[in-house]
Amino acid sequence: MRILLTGGAGFIGRHVLAELLARGHQVRVLDSLRPDVHHGEVPSLPVELVRADVRDPDAVDSALREVEAVCHLAAKVGLGVDVQDLPDYASSNDLGTAVLLAGMARAGIGRLVLASSMVVYGEGLGRCREHALVRPGPRTEDALAAGRFEPPCPVCGLALLPALVAEDAPLDPRNAYAASKSAQEQLAASWARLTGGRVAAMRYHNVYGPGMPRDTPYAGVAAIFLSALRAGKAPRVYEDGGQRRDFVHVRDVAAATAAAFGAASAEGTLRAYNVGSGTPRTVGEMAGALSLAVAGPAPRVTGGYRLGDVRHITADSARLRTELSWRPAVDFADGIAELARVL
Numbered sequence: 001m002r003i004l005l006t007g008g009a010g011f012i013g014r015h016v017l018a019e020l021l022a023r024g025h026q027v028r029v030l031d032s033l034r035p036d037v038h039h040g041e042v043p044s045l046p047v048e049l050v051r052a053d054v055r056d057p058d059a060v061d062s063a064l065r066e067v068e069a070v071c072h073l074a075a076k077v078g079l080g081v082d083v084q085d086l087p088d089y090a091s092s093n094d095l096g097t098a099v100l101l102a103g104m105a106r107a108g109i110g111r112l113v114l115a116s117s118m119v120v121y122g123e124g125l126g127r128c129r130e131h132a133l134v135r136p137g138p139r140t141e142d143a144l145a146a147g148r149f150e151p152p153c154p155v156c157g158l159a160l161l162p163a164l165v166a167e168d169a170p171l172d173p174r175n176a177y178a179a180s181k182s183a184q185e186q187l188a189a190s191w192a193r194l195t196g197g198r199v200a201a202m203r204y205h206n207v208y209g210p211g212m213p214r215d216t217p218y219a220g221v222a223a224i225f226l227s228a229l230r231a232g233k234a235p236r237v238y239e240d241g242g243q244r245r246d247f248v249h250v251r252d253v254a255a256a257t258a259a260a261f262g263a264a265s266a267e268g269t270l271r272a273y274n275v276g277s278g279t280p281r282t283v284g285e286m287a288g289a290l291s292l293a294v295a296g297p298a299p300r301v302t303g304g305y306r307l308g309d310v311r312h313i314t315a316d317s318a319r320l321r322t323e324l325s326w327r328p329a330v331d332f333a334d335g336i337a338e339l340a341r342v343l
Contacts, residue, residue, distance in 0.1 A: 001261060002026045004063055006054050006100065007073030009033060009043045011211050012115070012204070015254035016071060021046065023258055030054060030063045031074065037213060054096040060103040069111035069261060070104060072097065075184075078177055085176050093180035094187065101191040110197040112188060113260045116272070118165075118205045118246075120182045122172030124313045126160030128153040135170060136160055136311075144305040149239045151311050162244050162280070162312035167203070167272040167319055175308035189270040196267045200260035202253075205276035205315045209250030209335060210342045222247070225287050226343050229296035241284025241301045244312040246276035249330035259324040276315030277328045289333070293340035 003020060007013045008029030020027050029045055032053040042051070052059030054074045064070075076092035097114075104112065123136035136151035143152075150159035173179040188199045208222040225235035256275045265271040287299035320326050 002028075002066060002068045003071055003261070004028050004030060004067045004069075005071045005073065006030045007075065007115070009045065009049065010037065010073065011213055012207060012250055012253060013073045014043075014045075014211060015209070015250045016073065016257050017045065017047065019251075019254040019258040020071070028063060028067065030059070034076075055091065055099050057099055057103060060100055061106065064103050064107040064109060067107065067109060069113070070100065070109060071113045071115075071257065072100060073115040075115065075180070076177070089176040089180040094183045097184045097187050101187060104197070105191065105195050110195060110267075111261065112191075112197060112199045113257060114184060114188050114199055114201045115257070116185055116201040116203045117178070117181045118203055118274070118276070118313050118315065119175070119178035119310070120171045120173055120185065120203065121165050121169055121313055122174040122178065123151050123310045124165040125163040125169055126151060126153070126312070127163045128156065128158060128160055130158065131155045133163060134160070135172065138174075139307070139311065141307060144307065147240070147303060149242070149305070149311060162314060164314055164316040165274070166316040167274055174310065185270065185272070192270055193268050198263070198265045198267060199270040200263045200265065201270055201272040202257055202260060203272055203274050203315075204253055205246040205248050205274065205313070207250050207253050208247055208339060210338065211250070212339070212343055214343065221283060222286060222290065222339060223343060225290050225299070226294070226340065229290060229294050232296070234297040234300040235287040235291065236304075237284050237287050237299045237301045238304050238306065238309070239311075240303065241282060241287070241299065243283045243309070244280045244314050245283060245286075246278070246280055246313075246315045247286060247332065248275060248277045248328060249335040252277070252328040252330055255329070256320060256324065256326045259326050263324060273320040273324070274315035274317045275320060276317045277332065278315065278317050279332065280314040281332070289336045290340060293336050
């Protein structure tokens with residue numbers, strides 16, 4: 001299959017590129033090489049690299065020539081904790097996706113694999129001892145400052161226990177990045193209905209592995225912890241370190257993304273897939289594992305917080321395993337050891 005891969009020069013993109021090539025696909029990469037990510041460096045890729053912005057209709061039309069399907073990873077990532085970030089997220093992610101979808105319609109391309117994110121769920125689901133599964137209420141500044149980190153039950157106000165989130169959970173984006181990823185999905189669903197196209201929306205959970213950006217706004221928590229450890233400093237863990245996440249290796253993410261081109265979704269529909277390891281771990285556990293891997297100082301739990309952060313978000317990836325026959329192949333301990341060697 002001839003595939004256009006947007007954002008193919010980035011962290012996840014380069015692993016997806018390698019996986020697509022290994023499966024025999026022909027790939028062209030479109031990437032703007034954002035300076036806040038690539039710092040002016042032009043990577044050497046084994047395929048054609050179109051250096052252009054996905055918001056440029058002429059560049060998109062050119063890149064889509066002789067293409068049969070698109071894998072759309074290009075995006076501004078990160079939390080977006082300041083209201084001044086909103087225009088860049090909306091432009092880079094939402095406008096960019098709209099321009100790409102319009103170009104695909106002009107070119108008659110009907111297959112899209114979209115990089116989405118777990119952040120579209122917000123706080124996801126929680127289990128109340130009194131009211132079973134509920135959507136958590138918002139965490140307030142006063143509660144966080146007082147060290148009450150668990151989100152409350154919206155009915156009785158009791159602290160909730162975390163629960164796995166499946167793809168049919170309501171979307172509840174709570175920061176600029178999350179809102180833009182949710183909007184990307186909605187735009188893609190609209191495109192599918194209007195054109196008869198098919199979309200696989202891959203809701204990536206916490207991706208880690210070789211090639212993670214360091215010391216940039218795009219660095220994941222594992223890279224931030226390792227940067228501190230390399231400097232001889234203890235990793236600083238927000239809240240009480242009990243935030244639960246699903247850390248999934250980038251090669252497993254790439255394999256799931258490539259497999260999505262074979263998803264048997266109906267024409268005119270969007271099918272979402274959680275991409276996670278299936279094994280929840282806390283942020284504190286991740287920091288501790290990295291400290292052990294490099295024989296560095298133990299993590300320091302700070303009690304600090306960011307209002308846009310969610311407390312727990314862990315994936316139910318059963319749909320991905322059942323429909324695409326995907327299984328994570330990288331053991332967490334092996335993945336952490338590898339990351340400590342190469343980052």
